[in-house]
Amino acid sequence: MIDDQTLLTKAIEARENAYCPYSKFPVGAALLCVDGTVYTGVNVENAVNGLSLCAERVALFKAISAGKREFTKIAVACNAEHCQPCGACRQVLYEHAPDLEILMGNPEGRFKRTTIRDLLPEAFSL
Numbered sequence: 026m027i028d029d030q031t032l033l034t035k036a037i038e039a040r041e042n043a044y045c046p047y048s049k050f051p052v053g054a055a056l057l058c059v060d061g062t063v064y065t066g067v068n069v070e071n072a073v074n075g076l077s078l079c080a081e082r083v084a085l086f087k088a089i090s091a092g093k094r095e096f097t098k099i100a101v102a103c104n105a106e107h108c109q110p111c112g113a114c115r116q117v118l119y120e121h122a123p124d125l126e127i128l129m130g131n132p133e134g135r136f137k138r139t140t141i142r143d144l145l146p147e148a149f150s151l
């Protein structure tokens with residue numbers, strides 16, 4: 026199984042493919058599935074405000090569209106210390122992985138460890 030530092034490295038590397046001409050703030054994510062496979066994602070922005078998608082959701086939707094349904098960990102990296110998933114991503118991640126571990130990283134490979142439950146207490150679910 027992939028170790029935390031390697032998962033974060035995948036997020037850092039993925040970041041290079043971010044499409045972020047408006048914010049100029051590249052973000053990369055690497056999502057680990059229970060079967061050991063990893064799906065990466067980047068933020069994909071759009072000239073129409075509101076249509077952009079965050080790196081975390083791109084990674085998750087790639088994995089789901091490939092048939093994956095169980096996830097253990099996600100690493101996120103941006104050009105800041107401890108890249109925190111936004112509120113929308115927290116809700117979407119919680120739906121599919123209420124026990125998800127999160128590695129909030131920076132480009133140098135340092136990270137802070139947390140969980141989706143800590144980031145989104147009393148989450149909404151049906």
Ligand code: THU
Binds near residue numbers: 070
């Ligand atoms: N962004 C992400 O992709 N993930 C995060 O966790 C925080 C923010 C993106 C959204 C937008 O494209 C840019 O970073 C900041 O404006």
